[in-house]
Amino acid sequence: MHEGVYDEAYITLDTTTPNTVSKPTQWEFKTIMDSKFQGDLDGGSIGAHGFHVTKIMLYRSVYGTGKWEAVGIFDYDEDYNVYDYSDRYTQNGVVYQYAIVPVANEIQGDKLLSDTVESSYEGIFITDKDENRRLEYDISLGEVSYNTNSAINQPISGEFPIVTFGKSRYRSGSLSTLPLSRSTVEMHGSGIDKFAEEVNRRRWLDFLNNGRAKVLRMDSGVLMLIVTQNTVVQHKEEDALRALASIQFDYVEIGDIEWNTMLKSGLIPMNAYAHNFTYDDNGDIING
Known part of the structure; x- marks a missing residue:
C-alpha cells in the first residue's frame, strides 16, 4: 500500500469475496486482517505502545441488552490461528452474542463481535x-x-x-x-x-x-x-x-x-484448545 489515503484495509483468504469498495461488516473465519486506521498508521486492532498481544478475553452479552460481561481469558500464542473455548454457564433459551478482545500489557483492544448464538439444552x-x-x-x-x-x-x-x-x-x-x-x-x-x-x-x-x-x-x-x-x-x-x-x-x-465472583470461585478456565489451520488457494481448510 502506497501513494494513497486509506481508512481501512481488508485482507481475506476467501477468493469469492467480490471486488467492491463496500466495507466488510464483520470479521469472517477466513479474514486475515481488517485494519481500521484511527488517524494513524497502526494497522492492528489495538495501539499498544509496541507491546505484543499476550492474551485474549472473551465477552458475552444477552443480545439486545448492550451489557457486556467477561466470561473467559486465555493466553494468545502466535503459532496458532484458531482457538476453541466452551462457555459452560449459559441460560437455556437465551440468545447471546460474544466478542473477543485482544489484550497487550493490560491494554484492551476493540471488541470483535460474533454472530448471535441461541443457548438450547434439555435437562x-x-x-x-x-x-x-x-x-x-x-x-x-x-x-x-x-x-x-x-x-x-x-x-x-x-x-x-x-x-x-x-x-x-x-x-x-x-x-x-x-x-x-x-x-x-x-x-x-x-x-x-x-x-x-x-x-x-x-x-x-x-x-x-x-x-x-x-x-x-x-x-x-x-x-x-x-x-x-x-x-x-x-x-x-x-x-x-x-x-x-x-x-x-x-x-x-x-x-x-458475574466475572469477579466466578473468577474467585475458580470457575473461569484459563486456557483454550488451540489449533493451527492451513488453507488452500481458495481459502478452504486443508489441515486443522
Missing part, C-alpha cells in the same frame, strides 16, 4: 470448569427456599413489633437423582454392571463433596451459582436392584454469575 446439569454432570434418572427437585434475614424488635411501649429486614436474598434446596454408569445403560435393562455402578457413584460423590463452587443449570431457565453439601446415598431395596443407589444433596446459592 438439569451441575457444572464447573472441569466437569459437566447431568441428572438423568429418577430426578426429584424437592422444595426451593427463598431465604431472607430479618429481626423482630418488640418495644415495651408499642402494641406491635418492629420488623427489620437485611439484604440476604438467596435460594436453597435439595435435589436427588439416580446416576447410572454408561455400561449399565447400554445393557438396556438386561442387567447391572455392579462394579461400574460403584465407580460411577464414587465419582459423583467426589464431585459433590469437593467443596468447590458449581453452577446449577436447568432447561426451565434456572441458572444459579451454588455449593453442594449434605450428600446422602440411598440404595434400592429390591434384591435385584441393590447395586443401584440414588444420591440426594442440598445446595445453597452463594452469589451472582
